Amino acid sequence: MNKLKYIIGGILLLLAAGCEKDTEPTNFAPKLSTGEASEIYRVGATLSGSVQKSEGILVKECGILYSTIQSMAEYEEVKIAAEEAASFTVSLQNLTPGTTYYYCTYASSGRSIAKGEVKTFTTIANSAPLFNSLVLEAVDEQSITLSTTLKDEGGSEITVRGFCWKLSESDDEKEPTIADNMANVPLEQLVFTSKIKGLEPLKTYLVRAYAVNSIGVGYGETMTVQTKAATIPILAAITEVNSTPLSVTVESSVVSNGEMPIQEKGFCWSTENEEPTTAHIKKVVEGDDETFSLLIDELKPVTTYYIRAYATNALGTGYSETFTYETPLNFPDLDVTTVTEVKPTTAKAASVVISENGSEVTEKGFCLSKTVEEPIIENSKIVVPGTTAAYSVVLTNLESGTTYYIRSYATNSKGTGYGEVAEFTTAVDIGETIVSDITDTDASASAEILTTSDHLAITEKGFCYSSANAVPTVADTKKVSSKQGNDIAANLAGLTANTKYYICAYVVNEKGTYYGAVSEFTTQKGVTIGNTFVSDITQTSATASAEILSDAGREILEKGICYSATNPDPTYADKHVTSVAEGSLIAAAIEGLSSNLKCYVRGYVKNARGYHYGKVTSFVTPSEKAGEPIDLGLSVKWASWNVGASSVEEYGGLYGWGDPTGTATGNGPGVSAGGEISGTEYDIAQAKWVIAGECYESGNGRTAK
Template sequence: MKRLQYIIWCSLLLFVASCEKDTEPTNFAPVPVTGETSGITRFEATLSGTVTPHPDSPQGQKHSIYFLISSMSSKLLEKVDTIAGTRKAENEYTLTLKDLKPGTTYYYSIESSSGHNAVRGTIKEFTTLSTDDPSVTLSLTGKTENSISVSGIVTDEGGATIQARGFVYKLYSEGSNDPTLADGTTVTGESGENGSFVGVIKENILPETAYIIRAYATNNDHKTGYSQSITVTTNQLQVPSLTTGDASDLTAYSAMLHATFLSDNGFEVTERGFCYSAESQTPTIDHPRVRSELEGNDFTASVSGLEPSKTYYYRAYAINEKGAGYGETKEFTLPEVQTLTLSSPKVSNVTTNGATITSSVNLPSGASILEKGICYSTSVLQPTIEGEHIIDPSEGNNISVELKDLIEGRQYYVCAYAISRDGTFYSVPAEFSTVQTALAEVSNITLGDIDISSAALSAKITKDGGTEILEKGFCYSLNTEMPTIDNTLAVDPSEGMSINATLTGLEEGKAYYVRAYATNKNGTAYSNAVTFTTVQHYKPAVEGLAEIEVNDDNATMEARLTDNGGMSITECGFCWDNSSAEPDITRHKKVIATLKDGVFQAQLTGLAYNTSYHVRAYAVNGKGVGYSAYVIIKTGSSAKATIADMTAGNPTPSTLDVSATVSADGGAEITERGFVYSSKGTPSVEECEKKIVMKGTVGEMSATLTGLTGYTNYSIRAYAVNKNGTAYSNTATARTKKTDPSIDDPAFPGTRTIKKK
């Protein structure tokens, strides 16, 4: 469709061009001739064609030469590819197509275009070769009794890439069809030499069995080709051969089995013995089995743990690398049980290292005693002949044995035993203890004075165990909750039943575990363990740090000593810093306070205005310095005082009345206030000796200046002093009167106040 639109578009252009003035040279169409197709394969083909220019074409006229190809339209009207041709010779062009689809018909034509018109040759077609089933050959490379080795070669991929290859097989039967992927078992082929592939068939392969096998290959066109089938019979199983003998020495629970080994059939035997079962008449090594030695042709094995009066089937077996070979199946039936019963042992003549044990055996009809005696143990509640035992060699049913070389004061467990054809039978157990002198007994410890490095202890030996006390004292440890004499000792060398000692060289503030002990020939007896902790001194503990008052350059702090650490306090107070969160007394400012009733208070001085400080309380003893948690305080700020309403008046020849108001103290205490005056300029506290000091702080103040000179002009200022300096009022001026009141002074009719600018 796109190609058709293109042709229509070109025709319209030619039509429009023909309607314009004939200013372009005339175009003469060349003659395209579509050639034949060569080199056709499943995926490639080479197209050819010629384009002969018109003899009247202008010199140098250019044309585009290309091929049109489509697999959908025989008229090249839809899904058309336009591909430029390659010039092979004068007027001859070719195009090799690749990646074609097998078995597909393609339509093509050569075409020439000058840009104004296009001329096409005849439309021709070709068909690519179709894909086929791959061709495969098969060869047998080896076989054993349970495997078949094969190889294959893909001789023709069928025109497509091989995606899978391998072997398919099934059990052979007369008239059976060749195996396929649908009904056979497959084995994937592994790449071999020269393009071959190999495989080993193992799954469900049996000895001396025929199998039919084919190689196969599948290409990416989903076509599968098979080789000719071959039939292969696996080798004979080369397992050992042997014969099964008769059973002997039957008891109610066991039997002795016999067999003769015949041949290993060329492969070493790694195991042989007997397999048996009470259910299966053809037992295998998957049933219970018992092994035998590998030496000699005749071999035996004893089977035990069987059930009385039951029939068992058994076969001899031998195993080599080819598998298990079996002898013929035989059977045996076990007799009923011959049970012996024994009376409970009686113990007599017990000493420190011996005792006499007696018992009797009850025999059923036809039974006999093969062995009898006593077995004993200090740990096993029901001892057997697997442990310590003594045989009674006497005839008859009675048992009497004297045990010797026993351990003094040890508890023993004893059983009488008797052995019959059907096993070993035991009496119920009995127990006894040999005579022994006892351990000593020690009372609980009484704790005396405990200090930093010592502790006084006492205890008593309440019983000596009937023998001499060899050593007594206390054993103690920091780590062992139940100390023994293997730990540290404090030996009491005194005689008697009392135990007293003072432990010395202890560590301060440590918890110790201690037991009193007493040793005699039977061992060491201990008291119950007690624990104590030596006295410990430590740094003081300070809490409750709080600010009482915070000013601009000082603050009053208070804290509480909660623990002196067991020692006297040598110093307490407060330390502070404006940068460190943990000020200390060695690097930062501090103030020492007086401790009273566990509380101390002090004033921090020299603080900066509007500054935050970290403050900690501290206390010092012989162990060091203990600090409280820090608090943060922030100072305020103050300024000079403020003075208003300065006036001077009511002059006389020697006096003036003055008044002013200290309206604010500036946030700091007024330490002095009053008036300064001078007849020689502006007065100040520093430079003027004439001043009058007034009582009070903030508020009004007034005074009468005396001793003045008549008819003299005075400057007066009120002042107030705090720690930030001296503040002044405005300057008031006044003239005293003349000493001769008759003289008038028109230049100074009265007084006036000069305000600060």
């Protein structure tokens, strides 16, 4: 019984041994070969091996075992497909930097495992960055687009990365480095890709990726790429020639016309599209020069502009690579200062903040100086409160007749910007114009220059006046003063009587013409004489009077009454009587008249400018008193006294035949008397006596009563 137990136990042991996994077979194992480790880097390596199977040997899986333990009591495995076992490579990743690893090839039948020779490698502690394969994404006449991925950053932060390239000029050309040309790829960009621009058509270039960390520069594999031949124009990269905060001058050149002549070239730009075309803003540059440039101005502050050169032939339009220009945050821009309402001690200044240039204006105003031609806020400033772009201020306490330099300023976070300098000179301070000795045609004017005249260099001074312009200037009537020093005086002549005038003093120097305050005056009326009144009229005399309404501001040398029996507009040259009445009254007795005489009379005044007359008035002296009619028993009654007498005691007048005036001295009748004069104009009784319808005779002739 015990013997049977031993037999059964032995069988069970054999069965147990046959079921154990991963034991190395002692017979019929495949031939295993462990290759050398390659491409060892900080966190990975490439391992190789081979599994040679004999006929009838079962291999269910194979690959590489690796471990950090030399005995490989514990290990990791990398499996490969059995059909690839003849020769294979595997890539280990996520290894520990600076660590020694042990590895070997293995094969397993599913019940047992065979191992090849154990070899070793050590990962790199730190290294330059490593790359995976380089991929050519696109190529054209002037550019190559590439991409890659980082295999390992090398254990420290990458500071710069991108692609480097150079033109291949021979078969044994060395690989490109960062000492050649570079196109950096921003670190924040997720995809490691770049478009290498500005290349020449139909040229061969060597290109590879690079990255820099604290260890050094790591490079990827080198690729040889040929650009395409050009059909449309090819343009060089844009270069910046000059720039200001709001403008930039760019330059490019035609590398190749393509297969046809160029029809047009220039620049196009956009603030939104990073590859602008001629459909955006464009400016044509005339001329046939290969190199051409353009000033692009009136840009907006703190704005990115994308600019490309272009050239067009019959086959299409070619563009340069995009040039990016970002207008900076800058000082505020201001308009020129305008100065108005300039007076001796005040003036008004105004300006406008054209642009804040990306930063809010915190202060604005004006800089003012008498001595500094480009004043700044450190010299003198006048702060103007408020937030509006346009602003102004009244400057006070200025010195009269003085030149000032002024310009606007505004301050933002970037600094202080200034407008153009304006120059102005305060007005010369001229006192009030005083007008005196006003007549109908003349006046005297005087004024004083209140500003110290030492620095004025006055070339002319005087008065300007007008009856129509309430603010007269030298363009109106002017009278130059010959007075010396600060006095201004002149006599005005040729004025119009009874007219209101506006007058002011003026001063001229090299800075301009300055005016004093405007005064007003009204010329006197011309000599005016009122109506003439006649009283106390007798057959031989009368009293005439009138009033002088205006003497025109001139001295009266003589006044009186002029009269005439024949001139309806009597003058001094006719008969006149001088008046000795005081004041404005004219009064005089006219004597030596005759009865029934019509007389024309008016007042007159004489001054330095001549004779002046009033309106004409006429009067008639009364007829003589007829004698009492006496009936002598004749056919008519006779007068009781002669013509010219007023009583029987008087002799009467002496009248010639047919002369009712009593002035004819000849013996015969008047020339026009004729023969029969009774009842005619030549009848003395008819002329001198008129007694209601009754006719009677006098010693001198017949009359009617």
